[in-house]
Amino acid sequence: MSTTPPLLRASGVTMRFGGLTAVDGVDLAVRENEIVGLIGPNGAGKTTFFNCLTGLYVPTEGAVLFAGETLPPKPARVTRAGVARTFQNIRLFANMSALENVIVGRHTRTRAGLLSALAHGPRYRREERESRERARELLDFVGLGGQADLLARSLSYGAQRRLEIARALASEPRLLLLDEPTAGMNPQETAETEELVRSVRARGVAVLVIEHDMRFIMNLCDRVAVLVQGTKLTEGAPGEVQADERVVEAYLGAPDDEEEPTPRSPQNRERTA
Amino acid sequence: MIPKTSTPAARALVVCGAALSLVSPFLAWTWTSRYPGNLTVYGYPGGSQLLTLAGALLAAVFTAAVLGVPGLRALAPAGAVRALRAASLAALTATWITVGAIAVDLGGVVNVEPGGWLAAGAVLLLAAGAHALPDDTVTEPPPAARLPRAAEGALITVVFLAAMYVLTYGITTDSAQDFLAFLPAAGFGVRALAAAGLTARFGALTARNRIAVAVAALASALVFPFTQTGDQYTAIADNILVFAAVALGLNIVVGLVGLLDLGYVAFLGTGAYTAALVSGSTFSTFDIGPWPFWATALLGMGVSLVAGLVIGAPTLRLHGDYLAIVTLGFGEIFRITVNNLDGTSGPRLTNGPNGINSVPNLTVFGFDLGTRHTLLGVTFGRFANYYLLLLAVIAVIVFVYARAGNSRIGRAWIALREDEKAATAMGIEGFRYKLLAFGLGASLAGLAGTVMAHLQTNAVPENYKFADTAPPNSAFLLAAVVLGGMGTVSGPLVGAALLYLIPAKFAFFSQYQMMLFGLALILMMRFRPEGLVPDRRHRLEFHDEQVAAAEARRTAAEATA
Incomplete structure (x- = not known):
């Protein structure tokens, strides 16, 4: 392991809902320019862990350090600090255009208040113009340049997923959290997403990605952590994790800890097996 | 419905109906000036006859468009037949409500003069003919020609003034009968313009000229007190x-x-x-x-x-x-x-x-x-x-x-x-x-x-x-x-005007007002949940598939252009 301090360090993160411990003492670090995968069976607590990182949940125990500082448990301040995320089930602003969605993503990087909006001063206009330019550039980056004025809801499924990434990038994050970015995609779209995540890293943004698609994870990630029943089972290079007996077992066995079977799980079993 | 083969017959019916509807408001509809608006005069229209005349004029324009009169086709870019149908309904509702009100108010159909009978028959011919014509709706109207900026501004002002005139007519109706005839006539009139694709065109025009819209709206609103003599x-x-x-x-x-x-x-x-x-x-x-x-x-x-x-x-x-x-x-x-x-x-x-x-x-x-x-x-x-x-x-x-x-x-x-x-x-x-x-x-x-x-x-x-x-x-x-x-x-401006005027004009109906209000709300939510003047987002929320398809087509067309 290198000696540079990690960008994100979660230590002993525990999240309890009443009697249920969804996440139990998870340690995880993401370094600059790294793509880290987070895998685990359904109900393992991956999304809950994400929510702890982004301030949607306040962890019952443990701490999350970002760039050496404790992240406040407020989503707005987490975003401002430089952590952006996408959602497992797409959560775009459906009745706003693609461009507007991305501009909203720039919320924490812009400052105009009500009075400057009413006054329409030169600074306000410059900020609006810059937001628009940045948003267009990001739409081009994810390949949606031609669909800027379409409403988010009328975009295709794959385009909606990419728009979510563009919107997250608009907040100029240093760390991007992707929650199942290829869920429901066909192999070609998955390959495109893989390329997109690589080019996100090329922009200097570290990525932490939850995914069920093993081929995607193994191709893309520098490191993979496995979460099972709220605890971290193992962590390591993709090859090591893939070879780990316990990981195979976690995915194949224990049918009783599943929240709900997903149509994709048989595939995953084949791949891990 | 009359089958398509009888289109010439339907056309004849429409032309005949439109012509007679245009003439009828100039005749006397009743014999006594006890009915509000004085509809006893030969030679010029009065009271609710104006509504019939307006509906008939609108219908005549769209009839000409249907018949392919050169130049007028451009007035109905999205198709003239549905516009004609709505216009005929505007004339029909205004006329029949007026004739009906004459009969009810004055105590019998005997109080309706031949002019009134002619009007009632003419609008019926018009509506029947319009509904027998085959639909010619175009899903993708041709793009509007761009006018010079000043001309667009002038056009916007004219439209706002016209809208203000209609609103003023509604505000200044002094009898419940007139207002009762006015409401459906105005509603169908607007629907005719929408069916013709004109409101969409105007929407595009206003989107391009925000400042002109603000100036024109303010100017036409300023006209109102100049037209009023009393308080x-x-x-x-x-x-x-x-x-x-x-x-x-x-x-x-x-x-x-x-x-x-x-x-x-x-x-x-x-x-x-x-x-x-x-x-x-x-x-x-x-x-x-x-x-x-x-x-x-x-x-x-x-x-x-x-x-x-x-x-x-x-x-x-x-x-x-x-x-x-x-x-x-x-x-x-x-x-x-x-x-x-x-x-x-x-x-x-x-x-x-x-x-x-x-x-x-x-x-x-x-x-x-x-x-x-x-x-x-x-x-x-x-x-x-x-x-x-x-x-x-x-x-x-x-x-x-x-x-x-x-x-x-x-x-x-x-x-x-x-x-x-x-x-x-x-x-x-x-x-x-x-x-x-x-x-x-x-x-x-x-x-x-x-x-x-x-x-x-x-x-x-x-x-x-x-x-x-x-x-x-x-x-x-x-x-x-x-x-x-x-x-x-x-x-909200349109909503406020309607919701103020309706109870104010139908004061005699006050004991049923809340019931009618509730009924109107239910009907609106069933048939037009996005409101009378929907914004793009809400229209989409309620009529997802059609609008999304139309948007996608439009954007694709713009991208290729």
Whole structure:
């Protein structure tokens, strides 16, 4: 392991809902320019862990350090600090255009208040113009340049997923959290997403990605952590994790800890097996 | 339906019907001038005959378009037949309601003169013919030719003036019969223009010329007091403007942020009471005032803002239905509180149910709004003065709405409405932005309230109920926003005008008014949930597939162009 301090360090993160411990003492670090995968069976607590990182949940125990500082448990301040995320089930602003969605993503990087909006001063206009330019550039980056004025809801499924990434990038994050970015995609779209995540890293943004698609994870990630029943089972290079007996077992066995079977799980079993 | 093979017959029917419908308003429809509007004259139309004439003219234009008269086809880019059908229905409803009302009012069909019979028959021929023609709707109308900027501005002004003329006709109808004929005629008339694809064209035109739209709208609204000789209808217009101003303020809260506020009228009341208390009225508890308008307005806005923040701070943490219930409660608390601050059940502040009366007239820039002023040879009475002031108030509210709504703040509001969790993840502090919208909405209502207290010369609790048979009250305000179209500027204006005029013109119907109101709401929500003037987002929300397909086609076409 290198000696540079990690960008994100979660230590002993525990999240309890009443009697249920969804996440139990998870340690995880993401370094600059790294793509880290987070895998685990359904109900393992991956999304809950994400929510702890982004301030949607306040962890019952443990701490999350970002760039050496404790992240406040407020989503707005987490975003401002430089952590952006996408959602497992797409959560775009459906009745706003693609461009507007991305501009909203720039919320924490812009400052105009009500009075400057009413006054329409030169600074306000410059900020609006810059937001628009940045948003267009990001739409081009994810390949949606031609669909800027379409409403988010009328975009295709794959385009909606990419728009979510563009919107997250608009907040100029240093760390991007992707929650199942290829869920429901066909192999070609998955390959495109893989390329997109690589080019996100090329922009200097570290990525932490939850995914069920093993081929995607193994191709893309520098490191993979496995979460099972709220605890971290193992962590390591993709090859090591893939070879780990316990990981195979976690995915194949224990049918009783599943929240709900997903149509994709048989595939995953084949791949891990 | 007549089969397609008889198109020539249908055409003949339409031409014949249109021609006769055009002639009939110039004949006498009844023998006595006891029927309002005096329909006894040969030679020129009067009263509701004008409605038949307007419907027939519209139908004649679309008939010519159907027949392929050169140049007129361009007036119906999206297809003339459906436009013709709607226009024929406009003429049909106006004529039959009038003829029916003559028979009912004067006691029998014997009171209908041959002219009336001719009109009734002619519009029937017209409608039958129009409905027998095969539909020629074009799904993708050809793109409109771009005009020079000045011409586009002139066109917008003409359209606004025409709209203002129609609205003025509605306001100045002096009989329930005329208004009853006016409503469906205007409705079908607008539908005819929409079916012809003209409203879509006009929408595109206005989207390109925002400033021209603002100027034209203001200019055509300014024309109204010049057309009025007395105070009678200007007073109605004033009340509509107060109602519309508050509805526009509520539109920020409901339309942009999606917060269901059922107690909004309380902020109007706060403004009104504040203004009344500092007006120098002898009934006021405070021996201060009268203050200049700007001071009163600022104070009214400030007090309403504080009220909005105080009510909003605890309630805006609630979601959806809970927020609706709590705001409903606060609205009623306001009314009951001012009802009790009379010195017996509480401290003496508002004179309880008697309210604060004899609020003197406002003085704006040295002009006493209570006295007559002569401008360009036209005398402006008290209500016309207030009309001008209210126009300025509405201009301020529209300005705030447009600028705020289309900024970082407005986008944050819409994002919160669309998906609060995602908006939070984007760094938008939900509570803060909701409170901002709530406070802004409250202070705009407070501004309207300050004028209202002076206009009505009083502030009484009974004006600020949750539901009543006459606006403004919270239920009507919300209805004006929702019926008119959430998230638009023109929607609440149209909604407010209709919701004020309908109960005012059908006063004789007052005992059934709430029932009809409920029925109208149900019908609207069933057939046009996005409101009369929908914005793009809401139209899509309710008519997803068609509109999304159309949008995709349009964008694709633009991309290739």
